[in-house]
Amino acid sequence: MLLELLLLTTLGFFGSFGHCVGMCGPLTASFSLSAKSPVSSKKWHQFQFHTLLNFGRLCSYTLTGAGIGALGSVLVASGHLAGIDSDLRRWLAIITGLMLIWFGLAKVQPQLLPNLPIFHP
Template sequence: MALEGMLIAAFIVGLLGGVHCLGMCGGVVGTLTFSLTPKHQLSQWRMLPFQLAYNLGRISSYVIIGALIGLLAASLTTLVPFLPFQQALQVFAGLFMIALGLYLGGWWLGVAAVERLGAGLWRRLQPFTQKLTPVRTLPQAWLYGLVWGWLPCGLVYSVLIMAFSAASMTQGALVMLAFGLGTLPNLMLMGVFAFYFTRWARLTWVKRSAGATVMLMGLWQIYLALSLTVV
């Protein structure tokens, strides 16, 4: 898949993943929103800079992880033929996106098992968030978000596979940046209008529409990967 296609796909997956973000990050967003001491508590609109700082920290983590995973893939391509390696990764990423779509739509919950694989690392990192609360400054909010970005998430893992298939440090970082920007509207809305967003995201038709769209994107990615063999 060309870089442009990967960036578009990563952005759309992030945008449609708001339903999943509600379950994974809703508690974190609530904690961040209400972690200010009474002296520093702000109105919904004045919380926006803090919410933006949290989310930029989170996206910064995604970019770092994408760069590292892209660098790893680039080093592996020196050991194996590049095209078959890239095809296999893209097909795997497409299959994972189909599984993720089933998860988002509530049809199959197998992706939850994958998310548990990162629980050990998160347990090591979570104590740092406790040292950063209550949040009083924007740099503190950014650091909190930087740790938050390592929260185990099947949505992130699916896009990381896509970033890995790019086999480039720069492109891996760009793919994760596009994904992070796609998640930004949902999580910003969740932080400022948590009650209304929660009710909307729990609607069955919303979850199933998002899930079906992600599944179609997974099928499209598999098609593009297999079409690379066509001369």
């Protein structure tokens, strides 16, 4: 359990680091450089601007994550209440994963795969 949490935390850190360098950093820089009034060049206004920008970003990410997590927990709970066995869910996950691999290979080398009617309606 602790190893899983450590791996998830590490994955989250590296994923968010790349996201912030690629998207949030340029957005923040463009917002801060777009100020037209000379009043915004004061340190207090810059601090206030960046604080409000990051507070809004954190709140929106938190609410989005909470909403998606709530939806996922409702779906898992409804599967348990409906009596869907875990073996069935495992096989559905395996079949779905194999179909994703199949579709990916079909995009890379379509001539190597047989033309099955179920995958080509």
